[in-house]
Amino acid sequence: VLISGAGTNMAALVYASRITGCPYEVVLVASNDPEAAGLAFAASEGIAIFSLPHRGLTRADHDAAMEAAVRQAGADHIVLAGYMRILSDGFVERWEGRMLNIHPSLLPKYKGLDTHGRAIAAGDSHAGTSVHLVTPELDAGEVLAQIAVPITPADTPETLAERVKLAEHQLYP
Numbered sequence: 001v002l003i004s005g006a007g008t009n010m011a012a013l014v015y016a017s018r019i020t021g022c023p024y025e026v027v028l029v030a031s032n033d034p035e036a037a038g039l040a041f042a043a044s045e046g047i048a049i050f051s052l053p054h055r056g057l058t059r060a061d062h063d064a065a066m067e068a069a070v071r072q073a074g075a076d077h078i079v080l081a082g083y084m085r086i087l088s089d090g091f092v093e094r095w096e097g098r099m100l101n102i103h104p105s106l107l108p109k110y111k112g113l114d115t116h117g118r119a120i121a122a123g124d125s126h127a128g129t130s131v132h133l134v135t136p137e138l139d140a141g142e143v144l145a146q147i148a149v150p151i152t153p154a155d156t157p158e159t160l161a162e163r164v165k166l167a168e169h170q171l172y173p
């Protein structure tokens, strides 16, 4: 599981994996930010962690180091759970069909960043979240699951992001 921040989706994945019969286990949590809060959580859950700041490295070099860590951990799938880096095409292509991303919108709406602000500004009744296969085109791979959440009149991008995360945390079997 690759993260860049809080790692609440990663934590939901970890706890879902502890339920009897869950078909996966989390073998590594890796981040481009050594300060990512999710790393400390994963370490305290006894999960292997890896971090490497991307600053000063080419995208290809940073991706290669992340991919090496993933392979060394024995992972056969990668989940991008709030991993806020665009991946190089080669990395994505080697994992095609085995790399998932959690995106905070009802794709194909609002690919990219600031999804919550854009949904509010558009006057949408609902926002939501999507799990999709990762392909070289950003946020464009096949959608595997979606949950819609209402946008309320008082919502700010921050309050909406929190509600979307609550829905995201229910996505994992």
Ligand code: GAR
Residues within 6 Å of the ligand: 003, 004, 005, 006, 007, 008, 009, 010, 081, 082, 083, 084, 102, 103, 104, 112, 129, 164, 165, 168
């Ligand atoms: C999640 O809401 C996820 O959908 C979003 O970042 C948040 C990470 O939260 N991902 C993206 O915006 C990817 N483009 P978390 O670190 O608490 O799981």
